[in-house]
Amino acid sequence: MLKKGDEAPGFRLTDQDGNEWALEDLRGSKIVLYFYPADNTPGCTKESCDFRDSYSDWQKAGYQVFGISPQSTASKKKFATKYGFPFPLLADGDKAVAKAYDTIREKLEKWEGIPLHVKRSTFVIDENGIIEQALYGVKAFGHVKALRESLEV
Secondary structure (H helix, E strand, O other): OOOOOOEOOOOEEEEOOOOEEEHHHHOOOEEEEEEOOOOOOHHHHHHHHHHHHOHHHHHHOOEEEEEEEOOOHHHHHHHHHHHOOOOOEEEOOOOHHHHHOOOEEEEEEEEOOEEEEEOOEEEEEOOOOEEEEEEEOOOOOOHHHHHHHHHOO
């Protein structure tokens, strides 16, 4: 498991609009990178909407927010459009980034037939690519509020 002070694993992924994002290109920015199991599931929708609803506060505090899950960019596009997410949702189809961040579930769970390979986790990464917080197994409800309080956002 990653911990505070570790270098954040690099990634290069595509978002819901076809834009490519790489951690190395984001140096100089503070990042909130949250992994969620699946688009359009109740918990993932709640967590993502909480980030959406507080997005202006994240921006004012200098953070860029990114959501990551294994579903396709097309799935991300539907999810982002339906709920009006103003931040990138990144498609990690082969789960390579989830593996690098150690967010793969040991025991596979399903929700309405959808395999949930990724455990809900959030990483706060500083301007130099160093992990400030590594939060594994967070709950969808209340997580964003607690994170905002810990970072004073």
